Amino acid sequence: MAFAHGVTPSEIAAAIGPGLAKAALVAEVDGRQWDLFRPIDGNAQLRIITRKDPEALELIRHDTAHVLAMAVQQLFPGTQVTIGPAIEDGFYYDFARNEPFTPDDLPKIEAKMREIVKADLPTRREVWPRDKAIEHFEQMGEHYKAEIIRDLPRDEEVSIYWHGDWHDLCRGPHFASTGKVGDAFKLTKIAGAYWRGDARNAQLQRIYGTAWRDQKELEAYLHKLEEQEKRDHRKLGKELELFTFSPDVGAGLPLWMPNGMVIRQELEFLALQEERKEGYKRVATPHITKEALFYRSRHLPYYKDDMYAPLDIDGENYYLRPMNCPFHHLVYGATRHSYRELPLRITEYAQDYRYEASGGLSGLMRVRGFCMNDAHIYCRYDQAKDEFVRVMHLHAHYYELMGIKNYYMRFSLPDLNKLEKYIDQPDKWITAMNIIKEAMKESGYPYVEAEGEAAFYGPKVDFMIRSVIGTEYAISTNQLDFLATQTFDLTYIGEDGAEHPVYVIHRAPLGTHERFTAFLTEHYAAAFPVWLAPIQVRVIPITERVNEYAQKVVNRLFETPVVNGTAGLRVDIDTSNERMQKKIRDAQLKKIPYMLVVGEREAAEGRVAVRLRSGKDLGAMPLDAFVSRVKTEAESRIDMPD
């Protein structure tokens, strides 16, 4: 027997209470199985989990969920319990109850929970015969629990955990008593949630909470949440006037304000440059089309409910486009293509409309009108892997440029149990998946596989990020399509003079302007690098007497040509009737990268005093030196270190 941390049996006893020391031994069978009450396998390595161990968090959270369920059932008799797992940072428990919980209930429930913890009720584990357990829970009116037991694998033990005289079906493990939950927990929110995650089922009421080992950890967590809220793109977007919405226009239809438009355009210049280097060719196609096109592409009726309703034009249905693929396919199909021309890369920053579910809309992250960094690559089968790799490298280039590290790549595969959602051509799926696998292997980028996340026409690699409030989104994508060649008759003439099918790669490394800008706003906390900053330089004259010189500085910067397509540097001046300190504060709050403080001294010497957004004072420098610095940063898209 090996004990972790050199803990002695008497210390165990002290930690969990006399008489239970033996039961508190935790078996580590496969590195993650803990059980306080199951008989310990003689071969298993033994260790002890106390509240102080990092591994204890999951146990604490699960125990807290139980205490929550106890409290709720005591306060609201007749409420059914369902499941209550530990999750990242906390736990939840789903309840079935006719009356909804209200925010006012949370403090009451929390108070009851603290009573239960204080009572330090002992935990007891029992194993019941399956039939007895089902009958027992049915009799109690706990129909969801009975259903869970019915669905348990035949060989799985039905374990019941008691905390005092309250009990629950549970796989465990749990600490030896409710007192081990401690006081570092807090109920955070009430939500609706479907039974078994299926919208066709009844909706339950979920209560979320957070739980930690001690108050310090809890406070640190709550503080972190507060800090994250400050980065929320919806808040920053409003403060910095990046975008807005209007109920008169409609939900999910953003209005880009001048500051936001700068970011949008700079991203587009970036894509234009990089895509030109990569041999892409730009096109422009309409935002609406006859419905026949989407039937041909098979998007209708797959996505009918997620599209804006059609416009009836002279008796014919026209749809706002939810994506651009068919249009590009038609461009490809408008001419005959030799194998010599391939790969043909067609690109468009294209406006699309999707009637997304109203409840899913969120700032710029999830919208109904958006502009996509789209392109379709038409290539021979033997070119597909290399093209896929090239696109992966393009992604990497963008991500590196913007310092985006907090993401992962998801290899999105079909769900073979839901073939109705995917084109039923198993051979094509396998070939396509192998091509991506090889491409990923060659490129060396790490990824995770996810079943049931593929597009209906092929597998893909999605780049997954999290918004500041924790929601996961795909921000970029790289997809392989084996269907388009069939539906749109996309071919090329090979060396043999015969027609051959093409592979189509759909890719959007910069995603949509909407989501990408939302992400970048949170990524940079709106302190955008010079190339993206809506205002790059603010000139701050100290007194009215130097306004004229300050204006000259502005003009000089404004007229400084910058490659990348911008006409000149984005500069403004603060001639308001305020003290310099106030002007600095205002510029600071707008997160403007450079403040040029000019007074009599600078005016006399043709210099500017440079203050960075970081607060660092670079002192006075000749205007020429400053111009060259900012120009370099804007053109290279890389800010100089402070």
Next chain:
RNA sequence: GCCGGAGUAGCGUAGUGGUAGCGCAACCCCUUGGUAAGGGGUAGGUCGUGAGUUCGAUUCUCACCUCCGGCACCA
């Protein structure tokens, strides 16, 4: 779409069955100040929209719109 919560000036907020305050921003005046808020004044709101209850609705009720927290969905 579903469950719950919310909508008061550009932004952030207080408040009430008898038609509304505060701070910041805006504008004007004084101040001409050297690296995160100088002082004074002015203007700005049919309290999300519509209907109902009432002598009277921003306040109560209903519907709709929009937003927020989840769930479901996400080509």
